[in-house]
Structure formats: C-alpha cells, structure tokens
Amino acid sequence: MRRSVSPVLATVSAVLVGALAGCGGASEPAAEMGTIRTAPPEATEPELPRVDPVADAECPYLSAEEVSRLNGVPATDVRIDDGVDPAACFFYDAEGAVQLTTTVYSVASAERAAELVEESAPAGESDPSEAEGGWSGGRTGGPGGSLLVLARGAQVLAVQSTQEDSVTVQQIAELVGPRVAD
Numbered sequence: 001m002r003r004s005v006s007p008v009l010a011t012v013s014a015v016l017v018g019a020l021a022g023c024g025g026a027s028e029p030a031a032e033m034g035t036i037r038t039a040p041p042e043a044t045e046p047e048l049p050r051v052d053p054v055a056d057a058e059c060p061y062l063s064a065e066e067v068s069r070l071n072g073v074p075a076t077d078v079r080i081d082d083g084v085d086p087a088a089c090f091f092y093d094a095e096g097a098v099q100l101t102t103t104v105y106s107v108a109s110a111e112r113a114a115e116l117v118e119e120s121a122p123a124g125e126s127d128p129s130e131a132e133g134g135w136s137g138g139r140t141g142g143p144g145g146s147l148l149v150l151a152r153g154a155q156v157l158a159v160q161s162t163q164e165d166s167v168t169v170q171q172i173a174e175l176v177g178p179r180v181a182d
Contacts, residue, residue: 047118047155048105050113051088053079059089061179062102062172067091069181070171071161073099086180097162104155104180113151120149120158129170131157131177141166141172148173152181 028086057080058064062077077092087105107113121129121138129139129148135157137150148159148169157177159169 002033007029012035036095047107047112049084051081051084051103053090054081054083055079057082057087059091059102062088062089062176064091066175067100067172070175071100071163071168073162075099099163100161100168100172101159102176103158105158107154107156110151110153113154116156117149117151121147127166129173131170131173133178135173135181139169140168141169150177152177155180 014156032065057078059078064078064130067075071091073093075091077096079090079092080087081090084105086104089101091100092097093099106115107116117137121140126138126140128136129150130136131150133152135150135152136163137148137157139146139148141147143164145160145162146159146164146166148157148166148168150157150173157173157180159172159176161168161170163170
C-alpha cells in the first residue's frame, strides 16, 4: 500500500534534510558531536508508589456509609491497595466508577511532604485546609472533581472526589486525618 505524504510535511522534511546536510562541512566532523545513547537511562524508584485498587476489602479507616453520606453518592463497592500502609482506599458508585480515593504516603522528610502539598495544591490556587492530628495543606475543586492534600510530619494525605465542591474532601479528611495519625 502506498501512502501519500502531505506537501507541507514533504517541504519541512526537505528543509530539515538540507539544513542537516550543510552542518559541519564536507570533510570535517562537527566540532560538538554528542554521544548517542543506545540504551534507555536507568529507571529510578518513583518517590510515591503507584496505588491501584487490587483487593476487594473494607477500608480500614473510612466506611462506605461515611463516604456515601459525605460524598452524596452511594458507595456500592470498596477496593484497597494494601501495598501502602495504611491501605489506599477506592470507593465506587453504582456504575462501577471510582468516586472517591484516600491515600496516605510516607516520604523522606517533613520538608518534602510540605513541598508535595505545595506542588499539588499551591497556596495561591487552593483554599487552606487543616485536619485534627496536625495535618495542614490545601484543597481545590471544580468541574474535574476535588482534591485535598495535607502534610503531617513526613506523611502526605491525599483525598480525591468526583464531586466539584471541595467541602466534601475536607469533611472526609477531618474523619481520616485523626484515624491514620501514628
């Protein structure tokens, strides 16, 4: 099968080939040649582990009834990822879509936890938020849902909801924060 090439792409390609052919002269190699990498760079461990809803189980610090009441949508299924401590929790609606998640991450330092909060919920773009147990950070909401991110020492608490109003994630954090504080 023969594919046609658009005239614009052909023109751009011809210009690039001409420009590259003129680099460095005919008899001398380019003065600033770089090293061609033939293998991908070594992968490093991600700072925050990926969490996935891998097991049907009750959330150890938040009930489906509490989520249903506060999020305004019945939570019909709960799955967790117990690869993090405490477990990350995923609450589903009747159509099988995730409606709310809660995750607590442990990071290298209190300073790094504060940086992650600032990156996720910048002070100028989010509402300040606190929860019992020394948690503080910010929350934001809108058409894509709501997010609350709080730090306490070297821990980060993240609550995400499909609800636009960030009051929902604040209320969830007020329940979860004291329950997961070590």
